[in-house]
Amino acid sequence: MSTETVTISKLGAKGHGIAHGPQGPIYVAHALPGETVAIALNGNHGTVISTSAVSEDRAEPLCRHFDPDRDACGGCTLQHLASAPYEAFKRDLVVDALKAKGIDGLVAPVVSCAVGQRRRAVFSARQTEKGLLLGFNRAETNHIVSIEECPIASPGILSGLPAIRAVAESCAAGADTFRLTVTETLTGLDLAAEGLKPLNEKQRRRVIETVLAAKGVARVSANGEVLVEPQKPLVDFGGVAVSPPPGAFMQATKEAEDAMAELLLSHVGKAKRVLDLFAGSGTFALRLARTGRVHAVEGEEKPLKALDQAARNTQGLKAVTVEKRDLFRRPLTTQELKQYDAVVFDPPRAGAEAQVKELARSGVKKIAAVSCNPLTLARDLRTLIDGGYKVRSVTPIDQFLWSTHVEAVALLER
Template sequence: MERVTIERLGHQGDGIAAGPVYVPGTLPGEVVEGEVDGGVMAQPRIATPSDMRVKPPCRHAKSCGGCQLQHARDDFTAGWKEGVVRQALAAHGIEAEILPCLTSPARSRRRAAFSATRTKKGALAGFHMKRSDVIVPVGGCLLVEPRLASALELVETLASVGASRKSELSVLVTTSATGLDVAVTGGKEADPEMQETLARLCRAHEVARLAWGEDVTLTRRPPIQRMGRAEVVPPPGAFLQATPQGEAALVDRVRAIVGDAAHVVDLFAGCGTFALPLAETARVHAVEGDKAMVAALDKGWRGAEGLRHVTHEARDLFRNPLLVEDLKRFDAAVIDPPRAGAEAQIAELARARVPRIAYVSCNPVTFARDAATLVSAGYRPGPVQPVDQFRWSTHVELVVGFTCDTA
């Protein structure tokens, strides 16, 4: 039995004591006791709790791996996420104002990837247990919209119908303006009889679209997502921001950074999260690697009223970034790369000296690396706005504007 004091939280949300000893479910300043195996105290007893500790609001908190920080007060979590961003920038010698974190409310996640498997008695659906492949049923989940929580019955039925006993289904469920949008991977081949069964399930559960693997898509109604004035139908499984509130916060901040720019390039544009709202006041060129997402963006733009011209191209910005000569014509750039960041594209933006850059990131570490490139090229970072769309998790997003003198 060892007794340790938690000094800080790691990036995965575990408490860290001297040694280091990793202690899940703890907070800085807490004194804990327990057996340590391989540098981990898996089952701590909290001898001295932090005043930042609260009772987890969800009954699944101890078993489900979807949340890591339900035992912490909301203001602690927000401050900790602000600190994660600050530390990432400080590692590159960058100082910037960190604004208060904007946290999405409970029950606001509009998409969730559920896991499901067949059992001897039927099927089981939910999220994985912490550090395990075991599935935990999560009825009444406090993260997701009520429509998603109610979809667990559908997910179980899909597993009963289409999962083999040796594999697990991954079922991505997204709410839309017209019903649930469901994309299933890992299932058996859908023969005509199964397709008829799936169609009946879609009708019974108000599913707008069901994609089963790569080959079968059943559409009752187009699953519409609204982006500014446009109505967009993303391809099955396409990336979307996790909560409407988080998306609105990011879009509002990007609008403010871009300001009155007349011609904007949107890099890693997806289905038009930023490009389509920006087209209300500016011409936009949208660049995205996924052709189906580009097509959805274009169709949404063509069906909307009052938008300025939006051009687009499908292009792998990791292997083939827009070059200086491509970028010189734009007054502002928006960039929203995946977790790996955008090292090659940022280098070209820095050389092109695009006057204003709105950088949206889901990874403070790669963002700070890219920010260092911009700062070394003469760009000045504005206030950094952390956005927490993944409440009670260790995940944090951010948006910040960079400006430079063009003369």
């Protein structure tokens, strides 16, 4: 390890400041373009020791856990960046990914999300000699930073921290780290523990007693098994009440979800027959069913069952049919796609490569693609463009506040 003084030239895709060194780029966390910093250099990564020139784009972080001089949480990487350059950074993540695939000039301004909107958080937890440790991992480590505040999280999650800690402690066995996904629902907090060893009867009773004594907890599950459910967790997908399975995927903020839905619903319009791929528990399918018949396809059975049940129990929807299908291994074929006027797809980070190849050869008039990964979105859009589709717009949506992740909605048509 050596000490160097460097000047930061740009911000990298992972939020690090990048300086040019004799051996190549040097990545410096918490440093901004234009800053001159003394760093402790370890390989091609530097840790700031002191700053002699400070960027005008530097902002005061909101959270005490962001402080790199203390035991910093790794949940946020860009709290020190002012809002205008921060939004430009998020937009550029999408712009640069598209440019790499020869797609230019289609990216709209970023749809911003305010602080305190995250209704879903994944905590790390571990029992120690001093008690339960509950929080988020320090950047690029397995070290858990105990959380006392979080400006990103919703008020419901923050006010529920005592109950969350109590439940996590009742689940903990030994010193092994486990994950606790917390989702704020309309009826209370839904807590899904993963990575736990099987609980014995004594532990199960302890969890149940803890939940019944706590306030605001709707359900607790361990490794997918429901342990106690005082109230059925409910979420609102465009006016339709859905009870998702434990740990089910959900957009990180309701505001971002609504923005995505508004974009794709406006694009699909009054299409009579709509296909929703990677449908989950019905985030978009149930909204789409207000105006057209929807066929929802999802690879996991439990979310699909929740979607189906919600559709059956809601008046005023057009027909909703469901299909369990692995779209990575068995995408809908061009022949199967013929019956649809519009297609919506929202795949995992890996994108929808196999399915998009079939879509590119189809005659579907309108497509809406939702993605949390600009790189795979760009790849999939390139395939659709080569197949004859035109991209009308790509809208970045910043629901992953102060991180290097960004959601995007792309709208295409023939």
